[in-house]
Amino acid sequence: MNYLYFEWIKLKSRRWIWALAAISIVGLPVAIKVVMGVSYINNEVAEGQFMEYAAFGFISFSSMYLFIPLWIIVFIGTEFGNGHVNQVVFNASDKDYFISKLVYCLLISLAYCLLGVITMVLVQVTAPFKVMVSLNFYGVFIFQSFFTFLSIALLFMAITFVARSIAVVFVSYFLLSFTEDLAFMFVKKIYDTELFFLPFHITSSLYVKGGERLTANYYNLFQNFDSRVLLLPVFLLAILWLTYRDFTKRELKPLSD
Amino acid sequence: MESGANTMLLTSTEVSKSFRKKLVLNKVNFSVNLGEIVGIIGPNGSGKTTLLNLIMGLLKVDSGTISCNHALSAAVSRKGFFEGMTVYDNMKVYAHLKKQNLSEIDRALELFDIDFGKTNFGKLSAGMKQRVALAQAFMGDYKLILLDEPTNHLDIDSIFKLRSAIEARKKSGTSFILTSHVLTELEKLCNRALFLFKGKIVKEVTATDTGFANLEEEYLKLSVK
Numbered sequence A: 001m002n003y004l005y006f007e008w009i010k011l012k013s014r015r016w017i018w019a020l021a022a023i024s025i026v027g028l029p030v031a032i033k034v035v036m037g038v039s040y041i042n043n044e045v046a047e048g049q050f051m052e053y054a055a056f057g058f059i060s061f062s063s064m065y066l067f068i069p070l071w072i073i074v075f076i077g078t079e080f081g082n083g084h085v086n087q088v089v090f091n092a093s094d095k096d097y098f099i100s101k102l103v104y105c106l107l108i109s110l111a112y113c114l115l116g117v118i119t120m121v122l123v124q125v126t127a128p129f130k131v132m133v134s135l136n137f138y139g140v141f142i143f144q145s146f147f148t149f150l151s152i153a154l155l156f157m158a159i160t161f162v163a164r165s166i167a168v169v170f171v172s173y174f175l176l177s178f179t180e181d182l183a184f185m186f187v188k189k190i191y192d193t194e195l196f197f198l199p200f201h202i203t204s205s206l207y208v209k210g211g212e213r214l215t216a217n218y219y220n221l222f223q224n225f226d227s228r229v230l231l232l233p234v235f236l237l238a239i240l241w242l243t244y245r246d247f248t249k250r251e252l253k254p255l256s257d
Numbered sequence B: 001m002e003s004g005a006n007t008m009l010l011t012s013t014e015v016s017k018s019f020r021k022k023l024v025l026n027k028v029n030f031s032v033n034l035g036e037i038v039g040i041i042g043p044n045g046s047g048k049t050t051l052l053n054l055i056m057g058l059l060k061v062d063s064g065t066i067s068c069n070h071a072l073s074a075a076v077s078r079k080g081f082f083e084g085m086t087v088y089d090n091m092k093v094y095a096h097l098k099k100q101n102l103s104e105i106d107r108a109l110e111l112f113d114i115d116f117g118k119t120n121f122g123k124l125s126a127g128m129k130q131r132v133a134l135a136q137a138f139m140g141d142y143k144l145i146l147l148d149e150p151t152n153h154l155d156i157d158s159i160f161k162l163r164s165a166i167e168a169r170k171k172s173g174t175s176f177i178l179t180s181h182v183l184t185e186l187e188k189l190c191n192r193a194l195f196l197f198k199g200k201i202v203k204e205v206t207a208t209d210t211g212f213a214n215l216e217e218e219y220l221k222l223s224v225k
Helices: A004-012 A015-041 A048-064 A068-081 A085-090 A094-125 A135-163 A166-191 A200-202 A228-249 B046-057 B087-097 B102-111 B126-138 B156-171 B182-189 B215-224
Strands: B008-019 B021-033 B037-041 B065-066 B072-075 B143-146 B175-179 B191-198 B202-208
Touching: A004 A094, A015 A048, A015 A068, A015 A094, A048 A094, A048 A135, A068 A094, A068 A166, A085 A094, A085 A228, A085 B087, A094 A135, A094 A200, A094 A228, A135 A166, A135 A200, A135 A228, A135 B037, A135 B156, A200 A228, A200 B215, B008 B046, B008 B175, B021 B046, B021 B175, B021 B202, B037 B182, B046 B072, B046 B143, B072 B126, B072 B156, B072 B215, B087 B102, B087 B126, B102 B126, B126 B143, B126 B156, B156 B175, B156 B182, B175 B182, B182 B215, B191 B215
Parallel strands: B037 B175, B037 B191, B072 B143, B143 B175
Antiparallel strands: B008 B021, B008 B065, B191 B202
């Protein structure tokens, strides 16, 4: 089975997807441009930090509700809801479906990474002052954004596979994210310990120090290497393995009218 | 038709299935031979659809085994199609899944007189959706096709088309498992009828050269018991 082609025909054949894509393609660069403009006028961002601030904005915006999570939750959730998963499992196999969704996450991450590069170029070219950025900045940005997006996409893929319902995943996302931020904040304040390993923190740790998404602390992973980041692939592999196990062991809803 | 009409294609041995401790299928035994059409008759909730889902591997048996020598095709539901996608694009997804050429799509659409390939699946009537589901099942050269209440929502012309499609495929050696509440339809098509009541096959009737004895009468007798 050609997973890439399989995902692509499903993506390109639905008209509403192009509307959704337009929101990202137009909305994200414009939003970042506006935020950067306002922040500069209000002296909230130093000229030397301008591009880092834009990079942080792009990655964190993309990782939120309307962007990467939406693409993952709505697509995979719809396939569970409309019986498509059953048909793929029947006509191919559960393994094929799981792999096709990994490929889908890869596609979405690549698309957002590309959009990120375009946005960064746009921010640089239209900045209110001359911005000097090395190629190295772009290299690091591509690495950090791609792997952050992939981690976020895989995390949401896992949640959607377990919950199997769009509504349940969105509510879980909201509750999990909210509870996690609270827990992180309280434990840090009271015990001076960072709960770095919590799902949303660890997946953000590639671009923001300590995974603290509420601070705009974008960092160059290669210059300020935090060894705790190495836990991320282990965490993702464990999550994916458990999700795959659950998917193959748990029955799908029977197909009937 | 291939030689050896008695070649076993599918065997269900002592298959049981429960949902939340409610026994839905209780030690179901039956087999399907090459080129044979087997009808499963039973009231709502008797376990017909569950049995088909088990054969498809979408549900797991609690005990017993189902073995099948060939790849299957099935139309057990109008689900599994994307509402926001055209009929043709939906069929393209299935052609890829079933490893079929795109020419198979045209053949299958033609078989059920589907001239609304460019219409979004979500905009179709229930009968049109049913025809698309059937066309999907008839794509490819499968030796066994499962059809769950295939005449549901179909108009008379489409029922005739379905009947001739089944008969044509039977001639080329394809076997079918059909469930239906329309007993006269099963009488016309099937070689064998299995009566499934409360999860158990309570009777098996084989058609003779002159067809079945009255299935309706048989059903009434069994349902009174």
